[in-house]
Amino acid sequence: xxxxxxxxxxxxxxxxxxxxxxxxxxxxxxxxxxxxxxxxxxxxxxxxxxxxxxxxxxxxxxxxxxxxxxxxxxxxxxxxxxxxxxxxxxxxxxxxxxxxxxxxxxxxxxxxxxxxxxxxxxxxxxxxxxxxxxxxxxxxxxxxxxxxxxxxxxxxxxxxxxxxxxxxxxxxxxxxxxxxxxxxxxxxxxxxxxxxxxxxxxxxxxxxxxxxxxxxxxxxxxxxxxxxxxxxxxxxxxxxxxxxxxxxxxxxxxxxxxxxxxxxxxxxxxxxxxxxxxxxxxxxxxxxxxxxxxxxxxxxxxxxxxxxxxxxxxxxxxxxxxxxxxxxxxxxxxxxxxxxxxxxxxxxxxxxxxxxxxxxxxxxxxxxxxxxxxxxxxxxxxxxxxxxxxxxxxxxxxxxxxxxxxxxxxxxxxxxxxxxxxxxxxxxxxxxxxxxxxxxxxxxxxxxxxxxxxxxxxxxxxxxxxxxxxxxxxxxxxxxxxxxxxxxxxxxxxxxxxxxxxxxxxxxxxxxxxxxxxxxxxxxxxxxxxxxxxxxxxxxxxxxxxxxxxxxxxxxxxxxxxxxxxxxxxxxxxxxxxxxxxxxxxxxxxxxxxxxxxxxxxxxxxxxxxxxxxxxxxxxxxxxxxxxxxxxxxxxxxxxxxxxxxxxxxxxxxxxxxxxxxxxxxxxxxxxxxxxxxxxxxxxxxxxxxxxxxxxxxxxxxxxxxxxxxxxxxx
Amino acid sequence: xxxxxxxxxxxxxxxxxxxxxxxxxxxxxxxxxxxxxxxxxxxxxxxxxxxxxxxxxxxxxxxxxxxxxxxxxxxxxxxxxxxxxxxxxxxxxxxxxxxxxxxxxxxxxxxxxxxxxxxxxxxxxxxxxxxxxxxxxxxxxxxxxxxxxxxxxxx
Ligand code: FES
Ligand code: FES
Numbered sequence: 001x002x003x004x005x006x007x008x009x010x011x012x013x014x015x016x017x018x019x020x021x022x023x024x025x026x027x028x029x030x031x032x033x034x035x036x037x038x039x040x041x042x043x044x045x046x047x048x049x050x051x052x053x054x055x056x057x058x059x060x061x062x063x064x065x066x067x068x069x070x071x072x073x074x075x076x077x078x079x080x081x082x083x084x085x086x087x088x089x090x091x092x093x094x095x096x097x098x099x100x101x102x103x104x105x106x107x108x109x110x111x112x113x114x115x116x117x118x119x120x121x122x123x124x125x126x127x128x129x130x131x132x133x134x135x136x137x138x139x140x141x142x143x144x145x146x147x148x149x150x151x152x153x154x155x156x157x158x159x160x161x162x163x164x165x166x167x168x169x170x171x172x173x174x175x176x177x178x179x180x181x182x183x184x185x186x187x188x189x190x191x192x193x194x195x196x197x198x199x200x201x202x203x204x205x206x207x208x209x210x211x212x213x214x215x216x217x218x219x220x221x222x223x224x225x226x227x228x229x230x231x232x233x234x235x236x237x238x239x240x241x242x243x244x245x246x247x248x249x250x251x252x253x254x255x256x257x258x259x260x261x262x263x264x265x266x267x268x269x270x271x272x273x274x275x276x277x278x279x280x281x282x283x284x285x286x287x288x289x290x291x292x293x294x295x296x297x298x299x300x301x302x303x304x305x306x307x308x309x310x311x312x313x314x315x316x317x318x319x320x321x322x323x324x325x326x327x328x329x330x331x332x333x334x335x336x337x338x339x340x341x342x343x344x345x346x347x348x349x350x351x352x353x354x355x356x357x358x359x360x361x362x363x364x365x366x367x368x369x370x371x372x373x374x375x376x377x378x379x380x381x382x383x384x385x386x387x388x389x390x391x392x393x394x395x396x397x398x399x400x401x402x403x404x405x406x407x408x409x410x411x412x413x414x415x416x417x418x419x420x421x422x423x424x425x426x427x428x429x430x431x432x433x434x435x436x437x438x439x440x441x442x443x444x445x446x447x448x449x450x451x452x453x454x455x456x457x458x459x460x461x462x463x464x465x466x467x468x469x470x471x472x473x474x475x476x477x478x479x480x481x482x483x484x485x486x487x488x489x490x491x492x493x494x495x496x497x498x499x500x501x502x503x504x505x506x507x508x509x510x511x512x513x514x515x516x517x518x519x520x521x522x523x524x525x526x527x528x529x530x531x532x533x534x535x536x537x538x539x540x541x542x543x544x545x546x547x548x549x550x551x552x553x554x555x556x557x558x559x560x561x562x563x564x565x566x567x568x569x570x571x572x573x574x575x576x577x578x579x580x581x582x583x584x585x586x587x588x589x590x591x592x593x594x595x596x597x598x599x600x601x602x603x604x605x606x607x608x609x610x611x612x613x614x615x616x617x618x619x620x621x622x623x624x625x626x627x628x629x630x631x632x633x634x635x636x637x638x639x640x641x642x643x644x645x646x647x648x649x650x651x652x653x654x655x656x657x658x659x660x661x662x663x664x665x666x667x668x669x670x671x672x673x674x675x676x677x678x679x680x681x682x683x684x685x686x687x688x689x690x691x692x693x694x695x696x697x698x699x700x701x702x703x704x705x706x707x708x709x710x711x712x713x714x715x
Numbered sequence: 716x717x718x719x720x721x722x723x724x725x726x727x728x729x730x731x732x733x734x735x736x737x738x739x740x741x742x743x744x745x746x747x748x749x750x751x752x753x754x755x756x757x758x759x760x761x762x763x764x765x766x767x768x769x770x771x772x773x774x775x776x777x778x779x780x781x782x783x784x785x786x787x788x789x790x791x792x793x794x795x796x797x798x799x800x801x802x803x804x805x806x807x808x809x810x811x812x813x814x815x816x817x818x819x820x821x822x823x824x825x826x827x828x829x830x831x832x833x834x835x836x837x838x839x840x841x842x843x844x845x846x847x848x849x850x851x852x853x854x855x856x857x858x859x860x861x862x863x864x865x866x867x868x869x870x
Pocket of ligand 2: 170222223468811812813814815816817847848849850851
């Protein structure tokens with residue numbers, strides 16, 4: 001049954017499937033989030049344009065909030081609406097609504113805010129380099145051995161920088177809120193990853209004034225990649241407040257420029273790595289990492305990103321002595337948030353760059369050096385977690401084989417001697433922990449609900465959303481295959497907090513890994529319990545038993561114990577492994593890096609739907625390549641990006657040929673797949689550039705300007 | 716102002732502000748919500764339609780541009796033989812992810828199929844260069860259109 005077609009594809013192709021902006025309600029108002037135009041300032045006064053019928057507008061400020069003006073987040077420090085002081089450009093100040101979109105736009109243009117500007121940090125380097133600038137939280141993984149540093153060990157210390165990255169989901173963020181004053185209930189329709197987060201946010205901002213909040217997603221969710229994990233809370237809160245005040249349905253859809261400027265992005269990072277390597281054995285003996293993220297103006301969910309970041313910072317190597325320190329830094333820029341990989345792409349962009357530096361110093365090719373230091377079965381992570389499989393090694397061997405890596409190293413060295421343009425090939429490897437970090441899955445206690453109807457239709461109720469990753473197809477497929485039921489009669493319902501139990505957020509590559517495997521387990525148990533050969537037949541023969549409702553919870557393996565204080569123990573029960581090898585062609589005259597071909601091998605355990613899985617991987621790889629070569633959000637001297645005209649992501653003409661292979665697909669467990677493809681491409685390009693030119697670039701992305709700067713400085 | 720046009724082969728007259736964006740007219744006045752707004756500045760192709768047979772981004776055109784012209788949207792294309800073939804090819808390869816970009820890719824693909832149609836990867840890449848997709852990495856989109864070209868030729 002593998003590679004069944006996606007359940008939602010036809011409607012997305014003929015234009016009939018509804019995304020958020022395709023819904024409207026009678027009497028609906030259009031809303032706008034008015035935000036600070038200063039990086040840091042006291043809001044002195046606000047004046048509205050005169051030539052409008054003011055009575056037709058609904059306006060909400062912080063003072064109109066009946067509940068709490070705090071966005072529920074792992075760190076509760078972000079306001080829905082600014083009070084008195086704005087701490088970043090883009091911080092929401094008020095919500096405004098009107099029934100006519102055009103009048104609303106003109107009105108907004110006429111608003112004048114008087115600010116008293118204060119000192120602000122907007123430069124990424126300034127933010128990350130100033131040690132005093134951190135939020136106070138420090139994470140350490142201390143796997144120090146009291147061993148002496150031998151005098152002949154080679155010390156290398158370098159700093160790596162990674163930029164902001166915009167998720168650039170094609171569907172901008174948006175929410176519709178519909179308040180019913182009679183029943184005091186609030187209905188929210190949204191494009192989001194985590195409907196229960198949104199529900200929590202709306203309940204927080206409205207407080208006890210509403211009796212019930214129901215959140216449902218739109219039919220189609222036009223991409224998210226983490227960007228619709230927590231920021232929808234802010235939009236939902238403000239939209240709900242407008243609807244509550246007006247008693248009407250209100251829709252807010254951000255236009256692209258607002259979306260890019262005010263929503264969360266991938267955290268810029270400064271990662272300093274110091275290593276000691278034994279020149280005899282070419283083994284890394286000691287590793288010290290200082291991992292810093294620019295959290296933005298508020299911490300919000302950054303502590304969780306930091307946590308995953310440090311746990312991926314040391315890479316897939318067996319190093320006896322490791323110390324990692326992680327910190328969140330403050331700046332006057334929008335709070336950074338979730339983006340596919342969640343701290344790990346930064347980590348691998350740094351460690352994999354550093355590994356190539358050591359390999360070079362040791363005079364060993366990057367593949368041999370990696371193999372020499374690789375984390376193998378029986379080794380331990382610095383968290384003391386034991387490695388139980390040799391799949392990283394298998395990925396590495398396979399990727400090297402299919403890319404003809406070793407032949408290319410030789411051929412390119414020869415070719416490059418005779419040409420100004422250069423060819424290069426680079427390698428990057430690693431892993432991604434599936435599901436919530438540490439004890440997270442235990443705490444989430446995810447629940448699923450299944451209803452078997454009288455006509456033997458199986459309805460699956462989970463809150464996990466399908467934002468394009470194909471989750472609803474794959475989940476249905478896992479249940480259907482396990483129980484032996486037609487796929488066409490197994491349907492995942494549109495997530496709705498009133499009908500779907502809390503199966504946890506749609507994040508952390510956990511939907512298939514946690515919820516899919518739970519559905520499968522439930523299906524198998526059901527089959528065993530009732531003892532039928534065909535569910536359809538059984539339902540027909542025993543109509544009195546149906547409809548039947550089944551609930552189940554995810555139970556974490558009791559052996560999974562993680563100490564949140566010391567960061568020792570099992571950080572993730574299962575890891576996916578991956579290797580990316582990329583070939584480039586460097587145009588010496590234009591400083592352009594042309595991406596030729598990228599080979600990617602992953603172990604994500606069982607692959608349920610191969611076509612969906614390959615598509616996921618290809619998309620992630622290209623996002624990773626964009627991260628490494630063209631994408632950034634701030635540019636010194638230019639300021640921030642405003643839209644798709646200046647934010648440069650890959651088009652159909654920029655991609656290399658991408659090869660994706662999955663190995664060990666016959667395992668029973670389907671592991672995390674969504675994020676791992678994003679982790680390595682950036683570093684693979686950077687390493688390929690070194691292979692081509694002999695020059696190390698430690699700051700991403702490798703734009704022509706950046707390459708030019710680095711070439712000049714080594715002249 | 717009264718504006719006459721033909722949309723998906725049906726004559727339509729609407730009374731609108733001539734400067735209203737064509738995309739908004741389609742979506743709001745005519746309830747054809749297939750074309751999507753993503754960037755609003757002519758960069759991403761999500762709002763692509765055919766205007767007298769040529770692919771254009773409707774977010775940067777105004778109502779007046781449509782006066783006495785013929786418009787084909789994804790809804791219209793989906794009803795055609797070639798449109799159905801394209802849908803089947805995109806579906807078969809599981810190319811569609813979030814799908815927000817796909818109405819635009821459908822229109823550009825249809826245009827390529829009608830006016831060139833050669834199964835040629837390089838040409839396909841150029842024909843789709845005005846459409847951005849953030850989910851798929853494009854490869855499956857190329858493959859699907861390639862497949863559609865082959866099948867269209869054999870028909
Ligand atoms: S919305 Fe028209 S080109 Fe992007
Ligand atoms: S499928 Fe999501 S943008 Fe193309």
